[in-house]
Amino acid sequence: KQEVTQIPAALSVPEGENLVLNCSFTDSAIYNLQWFRQDPGKGLTSLLLIQSSQREQTSGRLNASLDKSSGRSTLYIAASQPGDSATYLCAVTGGSYIPTFGRGTSLIVHP
Amino acid sequence: DAGVIQSPRHEVTEMGQEVTLRCKPISGHDYLFWYRQTMMRGLELLIYFNNNVPIDDSGMPEDRFSAKMPNASFSTLKIQPSEPRDSAVYFCASTTGAGGMNTEAFFGQGTRLTVV
Numbered sequence: 001k002q003e004v005t006q007i008p009a010a011l012s013v014p015e016g017e018n019l020v021l022n023c024s025f026t027d028s029a030i031y032n033l034q035w036f037r038q039d040p041g042k043g044l045t046s047l048l049l050i051q052s053s054q055r056e057q058t059s060g061r062l063n064a065s066l067d068k069s070s071g072r073s074t075l076y077i078a079a080s081q082p083g084d085s086a087t088y089l090c091a092v093t094g095g096s097y098i099p100t101f102g103r104g105t106s107l108i109v110h111p
Numbered sequence: 112d113a114g115v116i117q118s119p120r121h122e123v124t125e126m127g128q129e130v131t132l133r134c135k136p137i138s139g140h141d142y143l144f145w146y147r148q149t150m151m152r153g154l155e156l157l158i159y160f161n162n163n164v165p166i167d168d169s170g171m172p173e174d175r176f177s178a179k180m181p182n183a184s185f186s187t188l189k190i191q192p193s194e195p196r197d198s199a200v201y202f203c204a205s206t207t208g209a210g211g212m213n214t215e216a217f218f219g220q221g222t223r224l225t226v227v
Contacts, residue, residue, distance in 0.1 A: 043219060
């Protein structure tokens with residue numbers, strides 16, 4: 001059974017810092033990995049999708065990397081802003097097409 | 112496409128009442144998932160459908176929970192009778208298996224259920 005772990009569970013940083021969120025998974029037989037953002041009381045917004053054949057994806061200040069063999073992904077946020085405050089979730093999808101989620105990292109960026 | 116649409120957004124009900132949550136997946140998507148999110152357990156998969164057929168309902172917590180997908184554009188999750196411990200946010204998501212490695216899951220805004 002696929003298990004996904006996210007570290008740290010919570011993070012508080014001053015505005016402007018570059019930061020890294022970590023995601024690890026136990027079964028490397030995946031199709032892809034998605035990073036989501038969830039604002040309080042809201043749904044999940046997809047940020048980046050990395051196919052298993054890819055090493056990284058970039059969108060604006062976000063960069064996600066994938067090392068499938070070691071079962072790890074990182075989400076790098078450059079020059080963090082207060083508007084980045086949210087919970088970040090990673091989900092891995094395998095051949096069954098079922099996204100399996102980690103517990104998320106709760107990020108606070110303070111001015 | 113308007114995305115995955117869930118209704119209602121909020122539901123407050125009394126213990127013992129029947130609750131029905133609704134979901135409209137993205138047109139053309141052949142997989143539909145129901146998740147429950149709580150502070151204690153995070154996002155848990157309850158059940159998923161492929162081409163309107165329930166494939167795996169092992170995540171459904173009890174017989175009080177049931178889900179149907181009568182057609183490709185509509186699914187319901189029913190709780191009868193509801194209990195306070197069912198209070199959570201319920202999410203519906205859809206995707207298409209035709210995407211292969213590019214398969215991306217899209218989520219609705221969720222239904223926040225409170226059972227008092």
